[in-house]
Amino acid sequence: MDITWYLSLSAVLFTIGVLGVLLRRNVIVIILSVELMLNAVNLTLVAFSQAFGDVDGQILVFFVMSVAAAEAAVGLAIVIAMFRNKLTINVDEIRLFRG
Amino acid sequence: MLEPFLFFVFAVLCVAGSLGMLLSRSPVAGALWMVQTMLSIACLYLTLNAGFIGVVQVLVYAGAIMVLFLFVIMLLNLEDVPKLSAFSWTRVAAFVGGVCVLALLLTVIAGQADLLPDTDTVAVAVVETQPPAVLAEPDGEIVAVVPGEAVAVPIDPTSVERIGVALLTRHAFSLEIIGALLLAATIGAVLLAKKRFV
Numbered sequence: 001m002d003i004t005w006y007l008s009l010s011a012v013l014f015t016i017g018v019l020g021v022l023l024r025r026n027v028i029v030i031i032l033s034v035e036l037m038l039n040a041v042n043l044t045l046v047a048f049s050q051a052f053g054d055v056d057g058q059i060l061v062f063f064v065m066s067v068a069a070a071e072a073a074v075g076l077a078i079v080i081a082m083f084r085n086k087l088t089i090n091v092d093e094i095r096l097f098r099g
Numbered sequence: 100m101l102e103p104f105l106f107f108v109f110a111v112l113c114v115a116g117s118l119g120m121l122l123s124r125s126p127v128a129g130a131l132w133m134v135q136t137m138l139s140i141a142c143l144y145l146t147l148n149a150g151f152i153g154v155v156q157v158l159v160y161a162g163a164i165m166v167l168f169l170f171v172i173m174l175l176n177l178e179d180v181p182k183l184s185a186f187s188w189t190r191v192a193a194f195v196g197g198v199c200v201l202a203l204l205l206t207v208i209a210g211q212a213d214l215l216p217d218t219d220t221v222a223v224a225v226v227e228t229q230p231p232a233v234l235a236e237p238d239g240e241i242v243a244v245v246p247g248e249a250v251a252v253p254i255d256p257t258s259v260e261r262i263g264v265a266l267l268t269r270h271a272f273s274l275e276i277i278g279a280l281l282l283a284a285t286i287g288a289v290l291l292a293k294k295r296f297v
Contacts, residue, residue, distance in 0.1 A: 006147070026126060055262055
């Protein structure tokens with residue numbers, strides 16, 4: 001099967017992730033979109049790993065998953081701390097750094 | 100013949116799940132759509148013969164990360180966001196930006212289509228499978244040693260054994276760093292989520 005199909009699917013998923021970050025104002029949905037973008041890249045890595053018969057692509061995917069898990073844990077903890085102080089998770093209403 | 104069929108089925112499920120995540124008004128529904136996307140991607144990994152990564156995808160993403168998201172959403176007790184009806188130039192600009200990203204990615208892929216390999220091409224290793232045969236006289240005198248036949252064997256790039264060996268030899272240092280990173284992330288998450296921290 002042609003690898004371009006996998007790459008195109010990955011591009012579509014990545015674009016949906018980008019649109020989620022740009023369009024949605026809910027912090028949790030934004031973090032979910034970032035996870036979707038990471039998954040799109042993982043799909044590309046696994047497709048190339050299979051096409052070249054090289055195991056390193058899958059090891060990179062393994063590391064990306066670990067970093068994504070760490071990122072989700074810290075990101076959601078920040079969301080909880082933010083919600084406790086501001087009672088909102090809308091990014092338009094959170095302007096701590098804007099003075 | 101089976102791989103294209105499975106690919107298209109799971110690709111459609113995958114894109115449908117991510118679009119549902121993008122368009123759903125309730126965060127809980129968005130997270131559940133995302134679970135569908137993660138499981139479809141795990142099945143796509145299986146069509147690519149990446150069994151280990153597929154299982155890890157189900158365990159880590161669909162199992163751990165999405166459950167964490169659902170816990171946090173339910174902990175926060177959020178109301179649904181209002182419908183995306185308000186027209187704003189910011190939103191149009193964001194949409195145009197996203198479409199530009201997609202166009203750029205697809206142009207690059209289409210431009211390189213001739214150079215890209217198939218996923219069917221399997222790397223081949225030449226190994227000796229037959230042990231060398233020893234021809235000997237009845238009295239024990241060795242006449243000739245016939246070397247074993249070299250046979251081309253396809254490498255399975257995705258076997259768990261090869262991934263494990265590579266992880267614990269060439270990438271052992273990175274593995275340790277990942278362990279430290281996860282520990283730091285756990286401590287950081289606990290500290291951040293504690294009461295009256297920020």
